[in-house]
Amino acid sequence: MTKIIGAIMVTAATTSLGVMSVRQLKRRVRSLRSLVGALDIMRSEICTRLTPMPELLELLAAQTEEPANIFFANCLIRQRSMRGRPFAELWRSALESTEELELKEYELEPLLELGPALGRYDTDRQGEAILAAKKRLEAFLQKAESERDRESRTRAMLGVAAGVMITIILI
Amino acid sequence: MDEEYLISRFYSAAALLPQGLRETFERLSDKEKAFAEEFRLRAGLLPSVLLPGGEKRLGTRTVSPRDLIDTLEIATESSLHSSKESIRNGFVTGLGGHRIGICGTAIMKNGEIEGIRSVSSLSVRIAKEIKDCGREVASKLIESGRFMSAIVISPPGGGKTTLLRDLVRQLSNRGFRVALADERNEIAAVRGGVPQADVGMRTDVLSSCPRDQAVMLLLRTMNPEIIAMDEITAPRDARALESASNCGVGLLATAHALDVSELLGRGLYRELLSQGIFRKAVVISRTDGVRSFSVQDLEGLC
Numbered sequence: 001m002t003k004i005i006g007a008i009m010v011t012a013a014t015t016s017l018g019v020m021s022v023r024q025l026k027r028r029v030r031s032l033r034s035l036v037g038a039l040d041i042m043r044s045e046i047c048t049r050l051t052p053m054p055e056l057l058e059l060l061a062a063q064t065e066e067p068a069n070i071f072f073a074n075c076l077i078r079q080r081s082m083r084g085r086p087f088a089e090l091w092r093s094a095l096e097s098t099e100e101l102e103l104k105e106y107e108l109e110p111l112l113e114l115g116p117a118l119g120r121y122d123t124d125r126q127g128e129a130i131l132a133a134k135k136r137l138e139a140f141l142q143k144a145e146s147e148r149d150r151e152s153r154t155r156a157m158l159g160v161a162a163g164v165m166i167t168i169i170l171i
Numbered sequence: 172m173d174e175e176y177l178i179s180r181f182y183s184a185a186a187l188l189p190q191g192l193r194e195t196f197e198r199l200s201d202k203e204k205a206f207a208e209e210f211r212l213r214a215g216l217l218p219s220v221l222l223p224g225g226e227k228r229l230g231t232r233t234v235s236p237r238d239l240i241d242t243l244e245i246a247t248e249s250s251l252h253s254s255k256e257s258i259r260n261g262f263v264t265g266l267g268g269h270r271i272g273i274c275g276t277a278i279m280k281n282g283e284i285e286g287i288r289s290v291s292s293l294s295v296r297i298a299k300e301i302k303d304c305g306r307e308v309a310s311k312l313i314e315s316g317r318f319m320s321a322i323v324i325s326p327p328g329g330g331k332t333t334l335l336r337d338l339v340r341q342l343s344n345r346g347f348r349v350a351l352a353d354e355r356n357e358i359a360a361v362r363g364g365v366p367q368a369d370v371g372m373r374t375d376v377l378s379s380c381p382r383d384q385a386v387m388l389l390l391r392t393m394n395p396e397i398i399a400m401d402e403i404t405a406p407r408d409a410r411a412l413e414s415a416s417n418c419g420v421g422l423l424a425t426a427h428a429l430d431v432s433e434l435l436g437r438g439l440y441r442e443l444l445s446q447g448i449f450r451k452a453v454v455i456s457r458t459d460g461v462r463s464f465s466v467q468d469l470e471g472l473c
Contacts, residue, residue: 052250087249119249
């Protein structure tokens with residue numbers, strides 16, 4: 001009886017590890033998608049409506065999908081509390097502290113590079129910088145989506161299989 | 172005037188500067204902070220403060236081009252793109268209503284200034300609200316309960332905007348419905364729809380709109396008794412004033428001139444005065460750093 005309970009527990013644990021890994025893939029896709037959408041809004045607000053940055057951050061924090069909205073809310077908090085500091089600095093700080101983005105270092109790079117271009121140049125240059133960052137994020141999104149489609153089932157199955165394997169070895 | 176208030180305005184303007192520069196200005200004595208009128212930042216030179224007695228150079232660290240860009244970024248809350256129109260006119264209005272004049276290389280497009288690149292110097296004018304400085308002047312501009320249209324004159328930096336702000340407040344609180352065309356947003360310093368300066372309880376503010384368009388818009392929509400504006404500089408401003416004047420609205424404006432005779436020597440103003448659009452001139456003069464105001468009748472001068 002103890003062996004059966006142990007086997008079930010081991011299998012459940014490895015299965016949940018597999019499921020967590022699948023969820024992580026999905027969260028990464030959601031994160032990249034929300035950021036791509038946010039950059040679209042950002043570009044049109046800056047280039048078309050000339051929206052001031054505090055107002056823009058408020059809008060993005062309220063209207064974009066999670067977790068991009070958390071990132072922009074963090075930017076807004078920093079802009080209010082770090083008055084007198086360059087925007088690039090608070091942008092970087094918000095990026096580094098928004099763990100909900102769950103992005104890999106190389107996926108954060110386009111956003112880190114975008115920071116210094118925001119708020120201090122004319123609309124054309126900012127628009128170009130946003131577009132360039134968006135294109136790079138879109139490429140990452142595509143890659144993350146195919147990774148998710150390709151590996152979701154494999155990772156879930158691997159979790160179950162690993163559990164069964166460990167149980168057999170232990171028994 | 173309250174020294175504490177003046178010092179607080181100094182710090183409010185200094186907050187627009189990058190940290191290194193800010194510290195240089197903050198080393199001034201309290202008396203100098205209270206009397207400071209402008210911060211002057213020129214690339215490659217020491218920063219200086221404009222005091223009633225003239226400019227005083229500060230510190231040992233020269234201003235870098237990066238300092239100038241950082242100042243503009245801080246002052247506009249990283250929203251330089253939103254100030255495109257005012258940059259075209261050579262200034263931005265920072266938080267707290269402090270006006271920052273910009274010099275650099277003009278970008279020309281179709282014969283008009285499109286923007287300014289390679290910023291070479293900035294002048295941060297410390298906005299000060301001097302309540303009641305216009306109390307006596309306001310009384311002299313009202314005759315038999317009627318406001319007499321007036322033009323406030325002084326050379327640049329003479330205190331026109333400060334006096335205009337208080338006149339608007341005085342007239343508004345005395346029962347006149349005042350519409351304020353605040354193109355540079357330095358009179359009322361509106362932020363999030365709320366004026367940061369006290370411009371009176373019956374004042375409607377239209378900010379960041381070209382003066383000529385603002386006058387017509389206010390006339391059509393706000394039913395004003397008085398329209399106030401800063402610095403008439405272009406023929407189109409004068410034409411808008413003529414139209415407003417024909418609608419029975421009182422006008423209050425400012426212009427750069429030493430005195431009335433200098434004003435009459437310039438075509439744009441001579442025409443306005445000859446049409447009787449302004450009935451009074453408020454002349455600001457300065458002796459030993461102390462400002463005084465005199466109200467003169469303009470009728471019969473042209």
